[in-house]
Amino acid sequence: MKLISVTSPHTTGPSRTQRVMAQVLLATLPGLGVLCWLFGWGSLINVLWACLAALLCEAAVLRLRGKPVGFHLTDGSALVTAVLLALAIPPTAPWWLTLVGVGFAIIFAKQLYGGLGMNPFNPAMAGYVLLLISFPVDMTRWLPPFEAPDIATSLQLFLGRDNGIDALTGATPLDSFRTWAGDSTALAAQPILHGEFAGLGWEWVNLAFLAGGLWLLWRRVIAWHIPAALLGALALCALPFWLHDSARFASPLFHLFSGAAMFGAFFIATDPVSAATSRTGQLIYAALIGVLIWVIRSFGGYPDAMAFAVLLLNLAAPTIDYYTQPRSYGHSKPKRGIGG
Known part of the structure; x- marks a missing residue:
């Protein structure tokens, strides 16, 4: 029987990793709700897309490393990284920007160091800084507060069809x-x-x-x-x-x-x-x-x-x-x- 080797902590019950990660995700909901209220549906779209991308990237790297995919994928850490990164980027971000940031955070800042518990840097912030340095224009395109676009416009922005959105964006x-x-x-x-x-x-x-x-x-x-x-x-x-x-x-x-x-x-x-x-x-x-x-x-x-x-x-x-x-x-x- 192949034994699964994981890093600490090894606690169970209320402090187990899955429950901690779930509580962190729940705690982000008020902030996500206000972001959607002020800036439109883009933040929610980014969060959902980032979660899917993070799970796919994590599963691919775990398989390449010969690790049990199901066991590690269900600890919730990839979802927390995805949500934290998606909340930090503008709601006008196109799909590829979120994918690049999440992919770097999961593959390079987390998994290449050994996975959860081994990374010396915060993966979400490593992905954010990569995006900010590489794509400064896209990372600073915030819409004015209280002028949220509808969901159709938010989806167009997500697909990379800005339709003149540059004229509407402003400084924070x-x-x-x-x-x-x-x-x-x-x-x-x-x-x-x-x-x-x-x-x-x-x-x-x-x-x-x-x-x-x-x-x-x-x-x-x-x-x-x-x-x-x-x-x-x-x-x-x-x-x-x-x-x-x-x-x-x-x-x-x-x-x-x-x-x-x-x-x-x-x-x-x-x-x-x-x-x-x-x-x-x-x-x-x-x-x-x-x-x-x-x-x-x-x-x-x-x-x-x-x-x-x-x-x-x-x-x-x-x-x-x-x-x-x-x-x-x-x-x-x-x-x-x-x-x-």
């Missing part, structure tokens, strides 16, 4: 603020910047993902350390600069409720495989992500930096864990020095 709040930073008159004239308390429309997207994230905390699927440290560091970095020059630097609320702040804090940075694992390490890991997000948003070349910040700290997570591992009972704290 973060992109607009970067463009007009320093000019208070121009900032006041940008309607996309002025919602109830943050970027128009995106405040509701972030509130929806915040609700889903709080539900994950309540269900104990994730711990509070990473979301709290990431959002706290982002707000603390933004506050003094905004107080000093509000025409050049966005407010803490604008940073927290525009872009992918809540989505990244609760759904991306908390990935148990690629994040730091010790409690102290999680606080350091997440705080550094928050700092990097603010730095790149304020001074870098991209308006939203969640994916770049997460991937950079994925690289640092093993080192952070090494220096923050808890001391075992009855053992002194290990000395750190040259060679060990």
